[in-house]
Amino acid sequence: MAKIPQRKIHDYLRHDKKFPHVWCPGCSNGIVLGAIIRAIDELKLNRDNIVMVSGIGCSSRMPVYVDFNTLHSIHGRAIAFATGIKMYKPGMKVIVITGDGDATAIGGNHFIHAARRNLDLTVILLNNSIYGMTGGQYSPATPHGDKATTTPYGNIDPDFDICKLAIGAGASHVARTTAFHAIELQKYIKEAIEHPGFSLVEAICACPVIYGKLNKKGDAPAMMRNMRDNSIPIKAAEKLPADQVAGKIIRGTFIQEIRPEYTAAYKVLQDKFVTKEGE
Amino acid sequence: MSKDKKTPKKTEKTEQKVEKTAKRAVIMQGNEAVAKGALAAGCDFFAGYPITPSTEVAEILANELPKIGGTFMQMEDEIASICAIIGASLAGAKSLTATSGPGFSLMQEAIGFAKITETPTVVVNVQRMGPSTGMPTSPAQGDIMQSRWGSHGDAPAIVLYPDSVKEAFQLTIRAFNLAEKYRSLVVLLLDEVLGHMREAVTLPDLSTVRVINRIKPTVPSQWYKHYDENQKYLSPIASFGDGYRFHVTGLTHDDHGFPTNKPNEAAKMMERLNKKIKHNIRDLVQIETESMGDAKVAVFAAGIMGRASKEAVRMARAEGLKVGLLRPLTIWPFPDDAVTKMLKDVDAVVVPELNQGQLFHEMERLVRERKDGSLHRLNRNDGTVITPAEILSKIKEVYNG
Numbered sequence: 001m002a003k004i005p006q007r008k009i010h011d012y013l014r015h016d017k018k019f020p021h022v023w024c025p026g027c028s029n030g031i032v033l034g035a036i037i038r039a040i041d042e043l044k045l046n047r048d049n050i051v052m053v054s055g056i057g058c059s060s061r062m063p064v065y066v067d068f069n070t071l072h073s074i075h076g077r078a079i080a081f082a083t084g085i086k087m088y089k090p091g092m093k094v095i096v097i098t099g100d101g102d103a104t105a106i107g108g109n110h111f112i113h114a115a116r117r118n119l120d121l122t123v124i125l126l127n128n129s130i131y132g133m134t135g136g137q138y139s140p141a142t143p144h145g146d147k148a149t150t151t152p153y154g155n156i157d158p159d160f161d162i163c164k165l166a167i168g169a170g171a172s173h174v175a176r177t178t179a180f181h182a183i184e185l186q187k188y189i190k191e192a193i194e195h196p197g198f199s200l201v202e203a204i205c206a207c208p209v210i211y212g213k214l215n216k217k218g219d220a221p222a223m224m225r226n227m228r229d230n231s232i233p234i235k236a237a238e239k240l241p242a243d244q245v246a247g248k249i250i251r252g253t254f255i256q257e258i259r260p261e262y263t264a265a266y267k268v269l270q271d272k273f274v275t276k277e278g279e
Numbered sequence: 280m281s282k283d284k285k286t287p288k289k290t291e292k293t294e295q296k297v298e299k300t301a302k303r304a305v306i307m308q309g310n311e312a313v314a315k316g317a318l319a320a321g322c323d324f325f326a327g328y329p330i331t332p333s334t335e336v337a338e339i340l341a342n343e344l345p346k347i348g349g350t351f352m353q354m355e356d357e358i359a360s361i362c363a364i365i366g367a368s369l370a371g372a373k374s375l376t377a378t379s380g381p382g383f384s385l386m387q388e389a390i391g392f393a394k395i396t397e398t399p400t401v402v403v404n405v406q407r408m409g410p411s412t413g414m415p416t417s418p419a420q421g422d423i424m425q426s427r428w429g430s431h432g433d434a435p436a437i438v439l440y441p442d443s444v445k446e447a448f449q450l451t452i453r454a455f456n457l458a459e460k461y462r463s464l465v466v467l468l469l470d471e472v473l474g475h476m477r478e479a480v481t482l483p484d485l486s487t488v489r490v491i492n493r494i495k496p497t498v499p500s501q502w503y504k505h506y507d508e509n510q511k512y513l514s515p516i517a518s519f520g521d522g523y524r525f526h527v528t529g530l531t532h533d534d535h536g537f538p539t540n541k542p543n544e545a546a547k548m549m550e551r552l553n554k555k556i557k558h559n560i561r562d563l564v565q566i567e568t569e570s571m572g573d574a575k576v577a578v579f580a581a582g583i584m585g586r587a588s589k590e591a592v593r594m595a596r597a598e599g600l601k602v603g604l605l606r607p608l609t610i611w612p613f614p615d616d617a618v619t620k621m622l623k624d625v626d627a628v629v630v631p632e633l634n635q636g637q638l639f640h641e642m643e644r645l646v647r648e649r650k651d652g653s654l655h656r657l658n659r660n661d662g663t664v665i666t667p668a669e670i671l672s673k674i675k676e677v678y679n680g
Contacts, residue, residue, distance in 0.1 A: 014526075017535070017537055018537055018538075047524060048520065048521075048522045048524060049520060051370075051519050051520075053366070063526065064526055064528065064537065064538065067524055068524060069519040069520065069523075069524050069525065070524075070525075070526045070527070071366070071369060071519075071526075071527045071528075072526070072527065072528035072529065072530065072538075073362065073365075073366075073392065073527075073529065074362070074388055074389060074392050074529050077358060077359070077362040077389065080354065080358065080359035080360075080362035080363050080366070081362045081363070081365060081366035081369075082366060083326075083352070083354070083359070083362075083363045083366065084324070084326060084352075084362065084363035084364060084365065084366025084367035084368075084369075084370070084372075084374070085366040085367065085369065085370045085519060087324070087350050087352060087363070087367065088323075088324055088350060088366075088367040088370040088371065088372045088374075089370045089371070089519065089520050091520075092370070092519065092520050109355050109356060109359070110355065110359050110362075113354075113355040113359070266345075266350065269345050270345045270348055272345075273345060273346045273347075274348075
């Protein structure tokens with residue numbers, strides 16, 4: 001993995017416009033943003049050709065900070081906006097930044113249908129297990145039993161396995177890692193951007209200020225250590241008995257398949273008529 | 280259109296020729312006219328979700344758009360549909376969605392997003408009886424206020440309302456033109472009975488159709504402002520991929536498009552949204568009048584009720600009654616000036632509507648302000664239309680009152 005100097009990252013930021021950022025001390029969002037920028041720099045993509053689309057939430061504030069074409073849309077709908085952009089300009093790299101609530105609660109429908117179509121979007125889902133921006137309500141990814149401001153007696157909801165959800169819906173590239181594993185994250189994001197089809201990278205993030213505090217997870221470094229100690233690579237997990245895997249964060253690429261991509265399929269449809277005229 | 284689907288290429292070619300030369304009348308449905316109008320205006324992206332009574336618009340465009348290199352998407356719901364057309368428009372598309380009441384309600388949040396981000400888009404709402412699922416195949420005019428105030432926050436609206444199949448074609452083109460010119464979401468309201476009504480129309484030669492396209496920026500990218508206050512409503516608009524790398528947000532923003540919490544910048548943005556409508560009322564508002572010159576009683580009605588009222592006015596004139604019609608083709612912004620003049624000129628105004636009195640509510644506002652004229656409502660809200668004879672009898676009732 002190529003090392004990208006800090007100064008290089010600054011080139012990609014709108015640092016003269018919208019800084020300081022809104023994220024709390026100890027938040028993992030900056031690590032994920034760094035991994036995204038490093039992956040894009042490695043791929044040497046033309047910035048004019050990148051659109052970063054987000055919904056609403058802490059992670060969805062990301063686009064305003066970066067010097068790409070950027071769209072900060074409405075809650076849960078980032079993938080629907082991204083679908084319109086990608087379908088109209090299939091040549092553009094469309095990266096969706098979303099959170100656990102944004103993508104799997106209010107935006108669940110768009111998430112599964114974009115995956116089903118295998119539309120070439122790169123969805124980077126920052127899962128911090130909570131609604132941070134509104135002050136700490138529980139999300140579909142809040143672990144069972146955990147506390148949030150709206151589960152003061154503990155969460156009785158079972159939580160989503162977001163990667164399994166994406167695979168079940170038809171995503172052709174799905175990976176997960178944590179903000180602690182920043183280099184691995186950069187690698188997965190790079191692979192996701194290169195993948196021709198719907199790709200999901202779930203980045204497990206720490207929200208020490210709200211989620212961590214409500215659930216006595218310790219400070220930011222403690223939560224980072226927890227990501228290190230409480231996660232295992234998929235290959236290691238496969239060898240372990242189920243009871244030893246339970247409750248652990250499984251890291252790795254769960255699926256990576258080349259399947260018919262949606263904009264390409266539509267192009268084939270359009271081209272039928274072009275050839276007819278030429279006959 | 281259904282003809283095109285079945286017939287071989289040869290017939291298609293001859294049909295095009297006929298359209299260009301002889302301009303023969305064709306039998307066409309309102310929804311079909313909307314689809315044809317959209318294509319004539321240069322629409323190249325449609326995203327929608329099936330809903331009665333608007334579905335034909337989607338069906339026709341699913342058939343036609345791929346032929347011209349355009350894109351048709353059937354989305355997972357109406358929310359996704361409008362978000363997709365806004366996204367496509369930001370990438371440069373002339374985009375459309377078509378729906379009916381329940382779908383229109385679902386779209387309201389994103390309609391506000393299109394307005395605050397000044398993204399050109401067109402939404403067709405073929406109204407049906409509500410509230411809720413209501414009567415899906417019955418007419419009603421219940422969405423007049425929703426089309427104005429449906430989205431949260433206080434932003435103006437442009438809403439057009441045709442009364443015939445031909446006008447549905449024309450106003451669809453106009454909707455796209457206004458959307459591009461004013462960087463705005465434009466709503467086209469149709470009545471269920473117009474969407475599904477077939478009548479003979481002679482469409483204009485497509486080469487004579489006036490099409491307006493958004494102005495593209497020519498400045499170097501570092502000078503580009505997505506909302507250029509110096510150019511007011513007609514400021515150029517870059518698309519994603521044009522090399523300008525701008526930011527679009529539903530947050531209140533400054534003229535570059537970056538979010539702001541400063542009251543002066545928020546006020547400036549809101550003023551901009553309102554000014555571009557307020558300062559262009561003459562361009563935006565279209566009305567039709569009939570026999571208003573010496574009218575003692577006037578009828579004010581839109582859409583299919585405007586059409587029924589026209590017949591009622593003709594019947595009244597045939598009986599020697601001095602009755603006229605004012606029919607707005609643009610209902611939002613409301614034609615305040617024309618209505619105020621009418622209220623001064625006549626003794627009484629009858630307002631037939633297929634709701635509990637939504638246009639009537641606006642008329643009351645103007646009467647309160649000007650203190651002339653006398654208003655008479657005529658409402659029906661049972662899934663059927665008010666007939667010309669019924670309007671005539673209301674006219675007679677108020678004529679000597």
